[in-house]
Amino acid sequence: MVMIGVGSDVHAFDPQAPCWVAGLHWPDEPGLAGHSDGDVVAHASADALLNAAGLGDLGGLIGTDRPQWRDAAGMVILRAVAEHVRNNGLEPVNIGVQLIGTRPRIGARRGEAQAALTAAAGCPVHLSATTTDGLGFTGRGEGLAAIATALVQPIATLER
Numbered sequence: 001m002v003m004i005g006v007g008s009d010v011h012a013f014d015p016q017a018p019c020w021v022a023g024l025h026w027p028d029e030p031g032l033a034g035h036s037d038g039d040v041v042a043h044a045s046a047d048a049l050l051n052a053a054g055l056g057d058l059g060g061l062i063g064t065d066r067p068q069w070r071d072a073a074g075m076v077i078l079r080a081v082a083e084h085v086r087n088n089g090l091e092p093v094n095i096g097v098q099l100i101g102t103r104p105r106i107g108a109r110r111g112e113a114q115a116a117l118t119a120a121a122g123c124p125v126h127l128s129a130t131t132t133d134g135l136g137f138t139g140r141g142e143g144l145a146a147i148a149t150a151l152v153q154p155i156a157t158l159e160r
Contacts, residue, residue: 001153001154002093002151002152002153003052003053003054003090003151003152003153004052004149004150004151005048005049005050005051005052005053005149005150005152006048006051006147006148006149006150007043007044007045007046007047007048007049007050007051007057007058007147007148007149007150008044008047008145008146008147008148009040009041009043009044009047009058009145009146010040010143010144010145010146011032011033011034011038011040011143011144012032012033012137012142012143013030013031013032013033013141013142013143013144014030014031014032014033014038015030015031016031017030017031017032017033017037017038018031018037019031019032019104020032020037020038020039020073020074021039021040021041021099021104021106021113021144022039022041022042022099022106022109022113022114022116022117022127023039023041023042023073023074023075023078023113023116023117023120024109024112024113024116026104029103029104032143032144033143035064035071036062036071036072036073036074036077037071037072037073037074038074039073039074039075039077040099040144040145040146041074041097041099041113041117041127041146041148042073042074042075042077042078042117042120043058043074043077043078043146044097044146044147044148045078045095045097045117045121045125045146045148045150046058046062046074046077046078046080046081046082047148048095048097048148048149048150049078049081049082049085049092049095049121049150049152050081050084050085051150052085052090052150052151052152053085053088053090053152055084055085055088058077058081061081061084062077062080062081075116075117075120076120078117078120078121079120079121079122082120082121082122082123085152086122086155089154089155089156090152090153090154090155091123091152091153091154091155092121092122092123092150092151092152093123093150093151093152093153094123094124094125094126094150094151095117095121095123095124095125095126095148095149095150095151096125096126096128096148096149096150097117097125097126097127097128097146097147097148097149098127098128098129098130098146098147098148099127099128099129099130099144099145099146100129100130100131100132100138100144100145100146100147101129101131101138101141101143101144101145102131102138102139102141103141105129106127106129107129110127113127114126114127
């Protein structure tokens with residue numbers, strides 16, 4: 001039986017922070033505010049895995065009330081969540097994630113980002129991006145959002 005989950009994340013831009021999106025450093029872009037590095041792509045992917053596995057949400061596992069996750073890289077969080085899912089008898093099958101915002105423009109680095117996300121999640125991760133045609137906080141360039149869908153299945157299913 002394959003299970004599906006949806007996850008999302010939103011962060012405002014913080015020009016004082018380094019920009020980490022989809023596991024990559026974007027040196028010429030403003031960073032994102034947050035308890036960790038603000039990587040909305042990695043966080044939405046992790047949240048989707050937890051939802052698919054029926055293990056709650058990212059805030060419940062890696063919340064702002066846990067100082068050990070302060071300034072954690074999104075890829076560390078995604079790797080820890082994937083391990084948590086596996087420790088609960090489920091295997092990530094794949095993740096699709098969409099970045100919503102006007103910057104950074106991921107097209108030229110999509111392959112690099114997908115490889116980094118795939119390595120952290122231990123399953124294929126496909127990344128796309130879109131804008132909101134100037135609408136809302138993402139359209140005004142105030143921050144980024146991401147929405148992800150993940151599939152997981154029981155590890156026993158894989159062993160047949």
